[in-house]
Amino acid sequence: MTDAPAALPPLVVCLGNLVADHTFSVQEVEQPPSKNIARAYRLGPGGMAANAAIAVVRLGGRALFWGRVGDDMNGGPLAEALAAEGVDMSQLRHVPGGRTPVSAVLVDRMGERSIFNYRGEGLGLDPTWLPLDSLAAASALLCDPRWLEGAEQALLAARQRGIPSVLDGEKSETRILRQLVPLVDHAIFSTPGLQNFAPGVAPAEGLRRAVASGARVAAVTRGEAGTLWLTREDPTPRETPAFPVEATNTTGAGDVFHGAYALAIAERQEVAAAMRFASAAGALRARDGETPRRLPLEELLVGG
Template structure:
């Protein structure tokens, strides 16, 4: 096991998920009975922080929750998983984000979230002076003002930064965040968005990498991830598992990758570490309670060589 030089500071969304298990996600208006329902937690940055905590990597969460029962539950869940919540702010007058998550028998999911106004607050309360001791930072694309402030401060302090680049209605903001992050890692939809419709391949990754002035990665679910690193294309396959639930797998990938960077892992090892962690999360399901341990990830990495 490595040792992080400091915690991974994860900034952005931590939400409550109301998960309905279905045989099939409906494709047209209908009425359907769920097989089960469970109240869990999610959100890209919150899930990434919890993933780090369960991998033995110190992590902190910075972000906003509402002054309500869901906010209390989210804070308690982060603490239970060993995450530092000193950067969590409780806001009056706005609800904690609640997401309805439908998961089918193959583990695929459909998510509908409510409460985006919590991400419209300015970033003035962030304890940016604490970044001097961080091993890495991770920002998602939910709270734009906060992510811009975090990435700008990390760049100024020389702290490695990772962007969990998900689809955003403002392409220009997504590109701005990606230029600030040392390691922008796109989901496939966000990559298509910022490239004007290009599928991930050697040519499109090289073009975007040159546009941003950064090495970049694209996560592609069960097809693994594709990277443009130091002028070369790298494909890292996904670990083959029986999938229980894909919810949060990308967030776990980003958290584990940032954790690997914080520990000083070589890039390819950090990517394989993240890929194994994400696959094991798909296999386990169960929200934040399904996070893999460090030992499980290290053992699974043998299947990605």
């Protein structure tokens, strides 16, 4: 008798943004504008869905990326960098004449970041090329809001197939978030993103509006102040505290939180456990400036 083949790790499809992040470590973001020296510089892949996909793989899952880059100097190397991390980039679209998104990330001595993002151009909005049949093998779908048409198409297809979905509800136009939240199971906002979705109301009320509009779970991440969340079944707000760490670079902590959360959902963890798992991943990213692997995360979960 032969042994049954080991089950593959769960697959998370990550749809959205892939950005060339130029990260400058500086003392301070000076005002008024002046000439200054950076302590360090790094060029690497960024973007919500891309950072999340890397987190999925480092934490033990499989990730398939859906998105577009230009056929410029940035697109190819970015795709290679994600592929080198083990993310399946075979369905990435290289758009002829398109320009890839780029960010200048300024990280100050406290580890806080300012980002100037160029969103790219000529990447096309048409989502009909998306190979939606690939969802059949997926255990979760994660979308960011930077490609509305693609996210809508994929979220509808995931819902039809009963595949759980997660939205990174990051800072965006109100209309974009209002279009996507009803289509998603887990609407996980950043603090500015929740304000865009439900302007002028308290966070708990914003989350209630998200579940009233169709999400099953709504949450808002608040950096070191931890995560506030509620569910459709139990609309009492609950808090998942942040793990106390000394932050060196908070860039991408939210993206990594979302990747870890989507993997936890793909692994069928309960919502409270998934929030804790994701918080640990976000904390380690903020502490180390690096996306964590599974073992240190599990250690933090046990010790924290």
